[in-house]
Amino acid sequence: MNRKPLSALIATTLALGLLSMPNVFAFENKTASYIAKDYQQHLAPLWDHFHRNPELSLMEINTAKRLAKELRIVGFEVTEKVGGTGIVALMKNGEGPMVMVRADMDGLPVVEQSGLANASKVKMEDWNGNTVGVMHACGHDVHITSLVGTARYMAANKDKWSGTLMLIGQPAEEKGPGASAMMADNLWQRFGKPDYAFAFHVSANAEAGRVIVDEGSPYAGADTVDITVHGIGAHGASPHQGKDPIVIGAQIVNNLQTIISRELAPRDAGVITVGAFHAGTKHNIISEEAKLQLTVRSLTPEVRDQLLSAIKRIAIGTARTAGMPEDKLPEVVVSEFSFPPTFNDQKLAKRLKGVLSEAMGSDALLEPSETGMGAEDFGFFTSKPYIPSVYFKVGGTPKADFERAAAGGAQVPSHHSPQFKITPEPAIKSGVEATVHALLDVMKK
Numbered sequence: 082m083n084r085k086p087l088s089a090l091i092a093t094t095l096a097l098g099l100l101s102m103p104n105v106f107a108f109e110n111k112t113a114s115y116i117a118k119d120y121q122q123h124l125a126p127l128w129d130h131f132h133r134n135p136e137l138s139l140m141e142i143n144t145a146k147r148l149a150k151e152l153r154i155v156g157f158e159v160t161e162k163v164g165g166t167g168i169v170a171l172m173k174n175g176e177g178p179m180v181m182v183r184a185d186m187d188g189l190p191v192v193e194q195s196g197l198a199n200a201s202k203v204k205m206e207d208w209n210g211n212t213v214g215v216m217h218a219c220g221h222d223v224h225i226t227s228l229v230g231t232a233r234y235m236a237a238n239k240d241k242w243s244g245t246l247m248l249i250g251q252p253a254e255e256k257g258p259g260a261s262a263m264m265a266d267n268l269w270q271r272f273g274k275p276d277y278a279f280a281f282h283v284s285a286n287a288e289a290g291r292v293i294v295d296e297g298s299p300y301a302g303a304d305t306v307d308i309t310v311h312g313i314g315a316h317g318a319s320p321h322q323g324k325d326p327i328v329i330g331a332q333i334v335n336n337l338q339t340i341i342s343r344e345l346a347p348r349d350a351g352v353i354t355v356g357a358f359h360a361g362t363k364h365n366i367i368s369e370e371a372k373l374q375l376t377v378r379s380l381t382p383e384v385r386d387q388l389l390s391a392i393k394r395i396a397i398g399t400a401r402t403a404g405m406p407e408d409k410l411p412e413v414v415v416s417e418f419s420f421p422p423t424f425n426d427q428k429l430a431k432r433l434k435g436v437l438s439e440a441m442g443s444d445a446l447l448e449p450s451e452t453g454m455g456a457e458d459f460g461f462f463t464s465k466p467y468i469p470s471v472y473f474k475v476g477g478t479p480k481a482d483f484e485r486a487a488a489g490g491a492q493v494p495s496h497h498s499p500q501f502k503i504t505p506e507p508a509i510k511s512g513v514e515a516t517v518h519a520l521l522d523v524m525k526k
C-alpha cells in the first residue's frame with residue numbers, strides 16, 4: 082500500500098480534529114483509491130470494450146467468454162454455459178458464508194444514438210431473424226465491468242475476508258428467462274446455495290456515484306395474463322342471434338379498472354394494464370372470440386394473489402352477466418413465466434445502509450424515489466428458497482445534467498432509449514465500492 086499519502090491523510094485528519102474515526106477514514110481511503118487505480122488501468126478499457134460490443138439476450142456468447150476470462154485471470158474457478166450463456170465463478174477463501182453477486186450481461190435491440198465516442202455499431206440477427214442494431218441501452222455493460230472490478234478487489238485482498246464468493250454473469254435479463262434458466266440448470270445443487278446475495282442496477286435517474294438502498298421492494302413482480310373471451314358468432318346485422326365477445330371483452334377491460342381503484346387497499350401498490358386486445362375479422366361479422374393480453378405488477382405475494390384472483394373472477398363474472406353459457410366462459414391463463422417481486426431483506430438492507438454510509442460517507446446514499454413498477458428477474462435467485470439479499474441502485478447521470486433538465490434543457494434520456502448514456506467512471510467506481518463493502522461486511526473474518 083502507498084504509505085506516504087495515507088499517513089499524510091491521517092495527519093491531516095488528526096490536524097482537523099477528526100480524532101474519532103481514523104480507522105474508518107484509512108479503510109475508506111484504501112478501498113476507494115485501490116478501485117480508482119484499477120479503474121484507470123483496467124476497468125475503463127474493459128467497459129469501453131463491453132460498450133462497443135453488446136449482444137442480445139440469449140446470445141451473450143463473446144460477452145460471457147470475455148467475462149469468464151477476466152475472472153479466471155484473478156483466480157476464480159469459472160464454469161461456463163450455465164443455463165445457456167450464463168457463467169458461475171467461485172473463489173473459496175476459508176470458512177465462512179457463501180455470498181453471491183450477480184451481474185446481467187445482455188444488450189438491447191436499439192440503434193445507439195448516445196453520441197459517445199465508443200457508441201456501438203453492432204448489428205445482429207434477432208430472435209426472429211431480423212437484423213437489428215444492438216446497444217447496451219440499460220447499462221448492463223456497467224454491471225459486468227463492475228463485477229470484474231469486484232472480483233479483482235476481492236482476489237487482491239483475500240486477507241480481508243473469509244468464505245466463498247460466487248460471481249454470476251447472467252444472460253437474458255431483458256428478455257426474461259435468464260435467471261430462471263440458470264436456476265433450472267441446478268445452480269444451487271451444482272455450486273452451493275448462497276447465504277446472501279447482492280446485485281445492483283445502474284440508474285440514469287439518479288446522480289452518478291450515489292447509491293440507493295431500498296428496504297422494501299426495489300422491483301415489482303410481473304405476471305403475464307392471457308384472457309380468451311368466447312362469444313357466439315353471428316351476422317353483424319343480427320346481434321340478437323349471437324353473443325359479441327368484443328362487447329364482453331370491452332366490459333371486462335373496464336371492470337378490471339375497479340380492482341386497483343376499489344378492491345386494493347389504497348396504500349398497497351398494483352398495476353393492471355391491458356396491453357393488447359385482438360378480435361374480429363371483418364366489419365359485419367360478430368366474431369367467436371376476443372383475446373386480451375395483460376401485464377400485472379405487484380410488490381408482495383399477497384397483492385399478487387389478490388389481483389390475479391380478482392382478474393379471473395371479473396372476467397368470468399362479466400361473461401356470465403352477458404349470458405354466456407357455463408361451458409363457454411373466458412379462459413384466464415397466468416403465464417408460468419412470471420417474475421417474482423425483488424424483495425430486499427429489510428435487516429440486511431438496513432445493515433448495508435449503515436456500512437455504506439460509514440465507508441462511503443452518509444451523502445453517498447440517496448433515498449429511494451422509484452415511482453414505477455418495473456420488474457427484474459433477480460427474484461428467481463432469491464425468492465424460492467429465500468436468500469437474504471439486497472438489490473441496490475447506483476446513479477449514472479452527472480448532477481449537472483439533472484440541473485440542466487430542471488432548468489428546461491435537454492431531458493435525461495431514459496433506460497432503453499437510443500440516447501441512453503451512463504457516465505461510466507463514477508458509476509463503475511461506486512458500483513464496485515458498494516459491492517465490495519457489502520461483501521467485506523458479511524464475509525468479515
Ligand SMILES: [Zn+2]
Pocket residue numbers: 218219255496497
Ligand atoms: Zn433494461
Ligand SMILES: [Zn+2]
Pocket residue numbers: 219220221254282
Ligand atoms: Zn437493466
